[in-house]
Amino acid sequence: PFMSAELAFNRNIDVDYGVAENIAPGIRRIVAQNPGPYTFLGTNTYLVGDSEVAIIDPGPQDETHLEAIARATRGQRVSHILITHSHRDHCDGARPLQRRLGGEIVAYGPTGTERGAVAPGLGDGFIDSAFQPDVPVTDGDTIKANGFALDVLHMPGHAPDHLCFALIGERTVFTGDHVMGWNTTVIAPPEGNMSAFLNSLDRLSQRYDKVFYPGHGGRIETPRRVVRAYLTHRTWREQTILACIDEGVNTIPRIVARLYGGLDTNLKVAAALSVLAHLQFLTERGIVTPEGAAEGLSAFYVRAASGSESAFSSSPA
Secondary structure, eight states: OOSGGGOOOOOOOOOOTTOOEEEETTEEEEEOSOOBTTTBTOOEEEEEOSSEEEEEOOOSSOHHHHHHHHHHTTTSEEEEEEOSOOBHHHHTTHHHHHHHHOOEEEEOOOOSSOOSBSSTTTTTTTBOTTOOOSEEOOTTOEEEETTEEEEEEEOOSSSTTOEEEEETTTTEEEEETTSOSSSOOOOOTBTOOHHHHHHHHHHHHTSOOSEEEESSSSOBSOHHHHHHHHHHHHHHHHHHHHHHHHTTOOBHHHHHHHHSTTOOHHHHHHHHHHHHHHHHHHHHTTSEEEESSOOGGGOEEEEOTTOOOOOOSSOOO
16 A cells, blocks of 8 residues: 555657657657557657667567658668567567568577466467577677667566667666556566566666666656666565465465456456466565465465565665
8 A cells, every 4th residue: 555656657658650759869769559458558669879770679560560660760771670578569570670671680589488478368479489589689798880889688577588778878778568667567477587577677776777768658767766666566565465365365366356356357367477476486485385286376375384574585775
């Protein structure tokens, strides 16, 4: 309850689909027309640079959107097509766009881990687990072209291959789905991992960025405050889940009904996955244990015998 006030989402963004809007010197945004419960108004595609351009997240394979990107980059050289993570609403347009405009496709590349989500109807349909970039990059790499340079930050949690791109000299980060302006990020196991997500957030909270440009929704003008609010929100959510377990509300469907009673049915699956991610993180730390043979979303959870208290390894300052 003390928490809900802290997550101030920016949902009043107007969007002209297909229009390359100047949002900062040398940065334009085109929003793809794929709105939905997980994508808000659509996927943000960012164009960085003037004479040479990097395209961040070409979005879905949508002819109208690809045409808008081609129109916006006419007369410029596309040096790179950068992918924050291999979810289809971010990466499906990459190869068709490359065939049209050129540019090296840059992404983290295959993770060698299990992908997908343990949920009816979600599965791995939203992931291109076979996605292969031309150039795999990882944390600490730099992408350079004429007029801009981007630092690569590997920020797993929402997806194991999730990258953020920091514009060198501008205190500006393109955060993909790791930090979004309009909602909290869905952590859907095994694709999503709460421990990795919190570590990644913690790393971001130690930077001195001025603005975040997310994969969906409007710009984030107070990055550190937002990241700290996310960390606090997750601590609070964990406490509410533990309180449920202590009261004998100890299966995921019952926890979701208790904590997310009024939620849109579309988002109940996301809520169940988020609760599962928290329970897995609690299990890793020996605070709760799953009981019985049931797996995934139908297991029962109880406090572990050790009785250790909940505490995130790194509490936000």
